[in-house]
Amino acid sequence: MKTTAERIGDVTIQGSTADNKQSGPVQTNTVQGGNNLDPWYHHYADRAAGLKASEVRALFAVASRPEVVSLAGGMPYVAALPQDLVINAMERVMREKGATALQYGSGQGVPLLREQILDVMALEGIKANADDVVVTTGSQHALELVSKLFLNPGDVVISEGPSYVTAMVIFKSYQAEVDHVPMDENGLIPAALIEHIAALKAAGRTIKFLYTIPSFHNPAGVTLSWTRRMEILEICRSNNILVLEDNPYGLLYFDKQAPDAIRSLERDGVVYLGTFSKTLAPGFRVGWALAPHAIREKLVLANEAAVLSPSSFTQMVISEYLSTADWKGQINTFRGVYHERKNAMLAALEEYLPDLTWTNPTGGFYVWVTLPEQLDSKAMLPRAVKELVAYTPGTAFYADGDGRQNMRLAFCYPTPESIRVGIRRLATVIRGELDLLDTFAGTGTLGAAPDRPGARNQRYAGPPANIS
Numbered sequence: 427m428k429t430t431a432e433r434i435g436d437v438t439i440q441g442s443t444a445d446n447k448q449s450g451p452v453q454t455n456t457v458q459g460g461n462n463l464d465p466w467y468h469h470y471a472d473r474a475a476g477l478k479a480s481e482v483r484a485l486f487a488v489a490s491r492p493e494v495v496s497l498a499g500g501m502p503y504v505a506a507l508p509q510d511l512v513i514n515a516m517e518r519v520m521r522e523k524g525a526t527a528l529q530y531g532s533g534q535g536v537p538l539l540r541e542q543i544l545d546v547m548a549l550e551g552i553k554a555n556a557d558d559v560v561v562t563t564g565s566q567h568a569l570e571l572v573s574k575l576f577l578n579p580g581d582v583v584i585s586e587g588p589s590y591v592t593a594m595v596i597f598k599s600y601q602a603e604v605d606h607v608p609m610d611e612n613g614l615i616p617a618a619l620i621e622h623i624a625a626l627k628a629a630g631r632t633i634k635f636l637y638t639i640p641s642f643h644n645p646a647g648v649t650l651s652w653t654r655r656m657e658i659l660e661i662c663r664s665n666n667i668l669v670l671e672d673n674p675y676g677l678l679y680f681d682k683q684a685p686d687a688i689r690s691l692e693r694d695g696v697v698y699l700g701t702f703s704k705t706l707a708p709g710f711r712v713g714w715a716l717a718p719h720a721i722r723e724k725l726v727l728a729n730e731a732a733v734l735s736p737s738s739f740t741q742m743v744i745s746e747y748l749s750t751a752d753w754k755g756q757i758n759t760f761r762g763v764y765h766e767r768k769n770a771m772l773a774a775l776e777e778y779l780p781d782l783t784w785t786n787p788t789g790g791f792y793v794w795v796t797l798p799e800q801l802d803s804k805a806m807l808p809r810a811v812k813e814l815v816a817y818t819p820g821t822a823f824y825a826d827g828d829g830r831q832n833m834r835l836a837f838c839y840p841t842p843e844s845i846r847v848g849i850r851r852l853a854t855v856i857r858g859e860l861d862l863l864d865t866f867a868g869t870g871t872l873g874a875a876p877d878r879p880g881a882r883n884q885r886y887a888g889p890p891a892n893i894s
């Protein structure tokens with residue numbers, strides 16, 4: 427048997443600092459089978475293997491430098507929220523109910539806020555009971571709790587392809603597989619969903635739920651039509667599949683409201699997720715799940731096990747804000763800001779990259795761009811960052827490595843002027859890539875830049891957008 431020293435001695439750092447001079451070489455808590463970077467490597471649970479940093483994370487650190495126009499992150503433009511509204515709400519909470527706000531609260535959330543959340547959801551056709559609402563630490567945490575309750579290793583989650591990257595990280599961390607169903611301009615395609623369910627069942631797989639973002643999809647920017655909402659619900663009902671409806675952007679429409687939520691059609695087969703992150707501010711970290719009664723019961727237990735209670739303070743500040751401020755007017759302000767930025771982005775794409783295809787979102791934060799077939803958005807990203815523009819490569823949004831021909835552009839945070847600069851830089855990068863391909867393989871066929879002679883009559887006959 428190995429001695430403790432042998433067991434912990436796989437990696438030894440020769441100590442020479444003042445602190446460890448007396449004790450000689452310092453042994454780290456390295457465990458047999460570990461490695462130099464992480465001595466605990468072989469001790470992690472299998473599920474931790476799913477927790478991988480995004481391959482483009484390091485680049486995003488560079489991309490957050492002020493000279494880079496970042497079209498990558500989906501950060502809400504919180505500067506459009508007057509700070510006084512928040513300061514006043516915080517002050518009133520502290521003066522009038524400070525002791526409660528600073529205390530632990532209920533694992534299900536503050537009762538008054540749960541009532542007010544019903545008013546928010548009513549705007550998208552949902553009728554519910556406050557007893558079925560569970561407040562969570564952002565909707566991200568609701569995704570985590572639902573996954574914890576439902577997913578066993580090897581289970582399948584069906585989702586749109588592409589899908590929200592950090593939901594997939596959670597599903598994978600529970601060792602579930604993500605099966606992507608394609609979309610078109612009206613969202614998830616029902617016939618494809620039927621096919622996928624049949625194939626998965628034939629292969630003996632266990633489908634736990636359909637994860638869907640029906641309104642102003644992240645990253646695709648498309649919205650599921652009303653007819654399809656009904657069809658998809660019916661398909662899931664008849665196959666006994668739970669629907670996990672994630673709706674952070676639904677109220678951020680531009681001209682026309684999105685169809686009512688899927689949850690407005692059905693109470694028992696849908697877990698609905700909402701959040702204040704996009705309609706107020708993400709810093710509060712307050713979201714919620716609305717669940718069928720039995721699931722709600724388990725969600726509260728899971729919430730308590732994870733956090734005891736969501737923050738009383740931030741819930742009470744939001745509750746105060748909803749009681750005293752014109753929150754619907756504030757959502758309208760956000761809608762105006764994002765609409766202007768979306769228009770700026772599409773106008774710049776039309777001007778600088780007319781040969782590409784992209785989606786035209788009617789709300790939310792994102793445009794999904796399809797590149798010429800021969801380009802690889804992931805490989806191109808370092809060159810884009812060098813040109814001082816960042817985007818998220820399409821591969822981030824697929825569990826299976828697909829998406830190289832796509833990129834997500836977020837218009838929520840930069841000003842319209844910066845968006846224009848960013849797209850102009852992106853056009854330079856794309857043209858550079860195609861020129862390179864032309865030189866070495868004769869395959870780069872995008873037309874010249876619009877400001878170069880002959881640009882318009884050499885247009886690239888691009889591939890059809892997979893979502894447009």
Ligand SMILES: Cc1ncc(COP(=O)(O)O)c(C=O)c1O
Pocket residue numbers: 500563564565566567590639644672674700701702703708712713
């Ligand atoms: C589709 C989707 N779901 C969930 C979240 C998480 O939001 P939060 O945890 O801030 O409520 C986001 C954030 O961007 C999102 O885009």
